[in-house]
Amino acid sequence: MQNWNSKTRAVHAGAKRSQYGELSEAMFLTQGFVYDTAEQAQARFVELGPDEYIYARYGNPTVRMFEDRIAAIEGAEDAFATASGMAAVNGALMATLKAGDHVVSARALFGSCLYILEDILPRFGVEVTFVDGTDLEAWRAAYRPNTKLCFFEAISNPTLEVIDIAAVSAIAHENGALVVVDNVFATPVFQRSLELGADVVVYSATKHIDGQGRCLGGVVLGKRDFVRGPLETYLKHTGAAMSPFNAWVMLKGLETLELRCAAQAQSCEQLVAALQGHDGLERVIYPFAADHAQRDLARQQMSAGGTVISLVIKGGKEAAFRFLNALEIVTISNNLGDAKSLVTHPATTTHQRLSAEQLAMLNISDGLVRLSVGLEDTGDLVADILGALEAV
Numbered sequence: 001m002q003n004w005n006s007k008t009r010a011v012h013a014g015a016k017r018s019q020y021g022e023l024s025e026a027m028f029l030t031q032g033f034v035y036d037t038a039e040q041a042q043a044r045f046v047e048l049g050p051d052e053y054i055y056a057r058y059g060n061p062t063v064r065m066f067e068d069r070i071a072a073i074e075g076a077e078d079a080f081a082t083a084s085g086m087a088a089v090n091g092a093l094m095a096t097l098k099a100g101d102h103v104v105s106a107r108a109l110f111g112s113c114l115y116i117l118e119d120i121l122p123r124f125g126v127e128v129t130f131v132d133g134t135d136l137e138a139w140r141a142a143y144r145p146n147t148k149l150c151f152f153e154a155i156s157n158p159t160l161e162v163i164d165i166a167a168v169s170a171i172a173h174e175n176g177a178l179v180v181v182d183n184v185f186a187t188p189v190f191q192r193s194l195e196l197g198a199d200v201v202v203y204s205a206t207k208h209i210d211g212q213g214r215c216l217g218g219v220v221l222g223k224r225d226f227v228r229g230p231l232e233t234y235l236k237h238t239g240a241a242m243s244p245f246n247a248w249v250m251l252k253g254l255e256t257l258e259l260r261c262a263a264q265a266q267s268c269e270q271l272v273a274a275l276q277g278h279d280g281l282e283r284v285i286y287p288f289a290a291d292h293a294q295r296d297l298a299r300q301q302m303s304a305g306g307t308v309i310s311l312v313i314k315g316g317k318e319a320a321f322r323f324l325n326a327l328e329i330v331t332i333s334n335n336l337g338d339a340k341s342l343v344t345h346p347a348t349t350t351h352q353r354l355s356a357e358q359l360a361m362l363n364i365s366d367g368l369v370r371l372s373v374g375l376e377d378t379g380d381l382v383a384d385i386l387g388a389l390e391a392v
């Protein structure tokens with residue numbers, strides 16, 4: 001496998017066959033495992049060997065196939081799969097931190113990530129400093145002797161700011177902090193955060209990895225010492241395990257991940273070209289667009305601009321709602337990374353909890369809509385979006 005390209009790994013890595021020689025990976029829908037003898041049971045509880053299992057909260061063969069495959073694609077030593085993306089984020093943080101520690105985090109975060117950092121961690125005596133993730137001086141100034149961890153979304157939701165992973169990781173490492181990156185928007189296909197300097201990468205597998213809106217899932221990737229050490233210990237005892245059924249769906253999702261993401265990103269490029277400069281729009285935001293403030297950085301870090309475009313509609317909330325309601329193919333939903341194109345109005349949904357000041361600081365205006373581009377015909381999508389802008 002060492003010299004296989006990631007496309008080959010996505011189809012074959014991690015696959016293990018049972019004695020029946022099945023072609024498609026088997027779904028081991030079992031909670032527990034049985035032992036031939038009491039001695040064997042005792043030995044497994046002392047130490048699990050490769051391919052040995054005792055209980056599905058600790059591990060399961062189908063879940064393990066998913067973990068091995070995503071680790072091979074990402075170039076990580078190991079991975080632990082979780083019930084959702086938030087279980088992955090929470091696990092990576094809680095397995096690392098204790099009372100008295102300090103965290104530096106980018107402020108532009110997915111709502112539930114913000115909740116963990118802003119509300120939950122302080123309850124357990126962990127202090128968090130939020131910075132503008134694009135400002136390297138702000139990162140540098142935020143470190144303290146007790147800073148243990150640095151957290152950010154490589155591309156922020158929903159304004160698509162790009163964070164310099166190599167530079168931010170170097171600053172964190174100078175200060176002895178662990179770098180945890182939420183890489184959902186960049187996808188495992190377009191960005192290798194570990195190669196760029198991050199220590200731990202987390203995904204919501206619910207998004208592109210499933211990619212067809214069926215299952216929740218998440219995964220944490222990193223060095224084997226961390227993943228099979230403190231991370232696994234925390235996750236297996238707190239019950240965040242991915243179900244074998246979901247792992248099977250995700251495993252099959254990985255086989256087509258690159259094809260889907262490439263097609264979706266290509267549609268994004270064409271949509272950006274078709275929408276740039278439209279009278280009804282204040283802005284078209286896309287990391288690879290010519291007018292994106294961090295376009296050069298995005299092109300250095302990523303092999304494509306991702307599968308999400310944000311639009312600022314002229315006329316505020318009223319116009320944005322009219323736009324959403326006029327779309328015929330693009331569906332109103334807060335999910336992303338799906339085969340179906342989806343649109344959401346962050347200020348009144350995913351980011352509703354934030355104060356007016358926080359929204360302003362994050363540039364989440366009333367006219368901002370987030371568009372997750374799916375697998376439909378690009379021409380049909382362009383026509384649908386132009387038609388809806390016309391209706392506005």
Ligand SMILES: *Cc1c(COP(=O)(O)O)cnc(C)c1O
Nearest residue numbers: 084085086110182184204206217
């Ligand atoms: C969706 C998402 C999550 C949470 O994932 P779930 O699977 O919904 O728990 C975390 N971070 C980002 C950036 C996301 O988009």
